[in-house]
Amino acid sequence: EMQLVESGGVVVQPGGSLRLSCAASGFTFDDYTMHWVRQVPGKGLEWVSLILWDGSSTYYANSVKGRFTISRDNSKNSLYLQMNSLRAEDTALYYCVKDIGPRGNYKGLFDYWGQGTLVTVSS
Amino acid sequence: EIVLTQSPAALSLSPGERATLSCRASQSVSTYLAWYQQKPGQAPRLLIYDASNRATGIPARFSGSGSGTDFTLTISSLEPEDFAVYYCQQRVNWPPLTFGGGTKVEIK
Numbered sequence: 001e002m003q004l005v006e007s008g009g010v011v012v013q014p015g016g017s018l019r020l021s022c023a024a025s026g027f028t029f030d031d032y033t034m035h036w037v038r039q040v041p042g043k044g045l046e047w048v049s050l051i052l053w054d055g056s057s058t059y060y061a062n063s064v065k066g067r068f069t070i071s072r073d074n075s076k077n078s079l080y081l082q083m084n085s086l087r088a089e090d091t092a093l094y095y096c097v098k099d100i101g102p103r104g105n106y107k108g109l110f111d112y113w114g115q116g117t118l119v120t121v122s123s
Numbered sequence: 124e125i126v127l128t129q130s131p132a133a134l135s136l137s138p139g140e141r142a143t144l145s146c147r148a149s150q151s152v153s154t155y156l157a158w159y160q161q162k163p164g165q166a167p168r169l170l171i172y173d174a175s176n177r178a179t180g181i182p183a184r185f186s187g188s189g190s191g192t193d194f195t196l197t198i199s200s201l202e203p204e205d206f207a208v209y210y211c212q213q214r215v216n217w218p219p220l221t222f223g224g225g226t227k228v229e230i231k
Contacts, residue, residue: 035220045159045167045210047220059218062124095166108214109157111178113166 002026002112004096009117016086020117022079022096030054030074033099033106036081038092039116048094049081053103064090086121093118125149125213127223135231142198144226146211151191155215158187158196161225162207170209171196198228206230 008020020036036048049060049070058070069082079096093116101107126149136142146156154174159167169178171187174194184199198205211223 044224045212045222047218047222050218050220061219100169100172107172108217108220109169109172110159110167110212111169113168115166 002098004098004112004114006094006096006114006117009094009119011120011122012086013123014087014121016121018083018086018119020081020083020094020096020119022114024077024079024096024098027098027112029072029077031102033101034072034079035097035099035110036070036079037095037097037110037113038090039095040092041118046092050099050108051079052106083119086119088121091119091121124219125152125216125221127211127213127221129209129211129223129226131226132224133227133229135229136201137231138201138203140201140231142196142201142205142228144196144198144209144228146189146194146196146223148192148194148213150216152213152215154190155213156187156189156194157212157214158185159210159212160205160207161210162204167210201228203230 003025005023035050051058051070067085071080095116096114097110098112099106100109100111128147130145158171161167175187208225208227
């Protein structure tokens with residue numbers, strides 16, 4: 001069974017840093033592009049970042065560019081999001097999400113989602 | 124960045140009724156438009172991709188149509204488990220990938 005399990009969400013002060021992790025299982029992790037998508041509780045969805053299956057390229061939403069860094073360790077079937085200079089508006093549930101297409105056929109479509117980890121930025 | 128506008132924001136219907144949800148793009152997305160369903164306390168689930176293709180395991184009562192800037196998700200006969208929030212998402216011009224604001228389908 002395919003599983004994505006996020007961790008690392010906590011309450012952090014504005015300006016602080018945090019690293020989210022996502023443990024993947026049940027599929028060939030290094031075949032797939034992975035994404036982070038966030039959702040303010042009770043609000044809509046916002047795509048945050050993606051990393052290609054081999055880690056060769058990364059992309060970010062303008063709202064997090066320069067502050068967040070996505071990475072992966074294919075030997076550990078794990079995805080990460082390093083979040084620096086956190087702001088109140090980064091408060092959200094962060095989902096680890098699998099792209100539907102393998103390797104070079106990534107599509108920007110999301111077929112499996114974790115349950116999310118909650119990041120709260122507050123003093 | 125392509126902006127997706129969903130309407131209505133909320134829809135009150137009874138089980139068995141037909142639901143029609145709209146998604147309008149700020150510029151053409153061809154048919155690179157997907158729909159997701161999200162129930163309370165759950166992650167979103169892919170329903171429709173490329174405007175009209177049902178994802179694996181999605182019942183036939185869900186259908187999508189449209190191209191360019193105007194898209195529709197239709198639920199032909201609402202089941203109790205269909206009451207949820209629905210989001211559209213474009214992938215024609217990314218990054219960024221963008222979502223609409225959502226339509227909540229409520230029980231009347």
